[in-house]
Amino acid sequence: MNTTALKDWPLWEVFIRSKQGLEHKHCGSLHAADAAQALRMARDVYTRRQEGVSIWVVPSANITASNPDNKGELFDPSADKIYRHPTFYDIPDEVGHM
């Protein structure tokens, strides 16, 4: 039995724009020989019920991700900068919506 199934088919990440005006959102991944095939397969796998109007496929190997171990040093510094949020500021009620 030949089991070299998908060895030479790289992994692609699939992003779908669900409707015009919205951003593309990651929805999953798949194996395909090249970009054109990845697009065709993404259409069949992820948009069988009109879930999208546009598809991006990106080779998974080309994605650089932040390391979860660095979560603290990357994201904690913004935790004490509450002055970046509008609710930090007291505005008199009579000013109304601002």
Added chain:
Amino acid sequence: MYTQAMDIPGQQQAAVSASLSPEESGFQACIDSDGRIEPQDWMPEAYRKTLVRQISQHAHSEVVGMLPEGNWISRAPSLKRKAILIAKVQDEGGHGLYLYSAAETLGASREEMIQALNSGKAKYSSIFNYPTLNWADIGVIGWLVDGAAIMNQIPLCRCSYGPYARAMIRVCKEESFHQRQGYEALLVMMRGTPEQKQMVQDAVNRWWWKCLAMFGPPDEDSPHSAQAMKWGIKRISNDELRQKFVDATVPQAKVLGVTLPDPDLKWNDERQHYDFGPIDWQEFWDTVQGNGPCNRERLATRVKAHTDGQWVRDAAVAHAQKQAARAHKEAA
């Protein structure tokens, strides 16, 4: 479709040590606060192994689940029913793909998973090792088998492992059509001739107990359930899910006009649930161990499809390489 409780005795589960390391405490705290674990996060090896086994078995079940129904595409009674069945079988293939991808985020390779299925090493839901004898079986698979699978799968949408939970949300969204189309196909037959009604009753008789077994062994014989619960992989016990399924199905059977083949089935006012008779677990285990009526046939069909498709996979690679070489030459 399709999962059965996968905590099958005899399958090795890596030991979990009693004292927790700082990483383990952080991991468990995340789960206890209903957080999600993502692929790059630290996780105990046993958690990873359990998930790879469960998700890949689930994926295999989707893929093998295409076979009993695929048999009926060419024999569907109308063009409408044929189009519906094709769409459903295509969904099952899609579900398999979502799930294989989820397992790959844990470091499992697609190669190895396919190899494990094709070599018979991996398990899949034993419900597919029973034959689909006539068209009513296809309706009953949608109504009862998919119905049982939905019961099982809805809690998995809240599984602690992010990619699995997200795949299950997608699957569950598509699953509801599967159950409804089956039930509707049976309603049509029940409005037909006495022979057609008899076909439906016969199919229900043959599938009912097998569907109850899909939820897996009783809680007291489910040694890994406690750990799976602690890890947030399993949220509701086998027996609880089975009871929910029975309670939901009895009224549906009434509307359909069929009898469920269990003389002990009756409403228990005190429990506010239906009581039901004992399940033949020996038959379940025989089938899990590979001795069901269709185990060999299903696997052989699957392996043949894989082998017959080799030239397509090869051609796609050759085409991609040729295109890449051509682009390279034009750029030079």
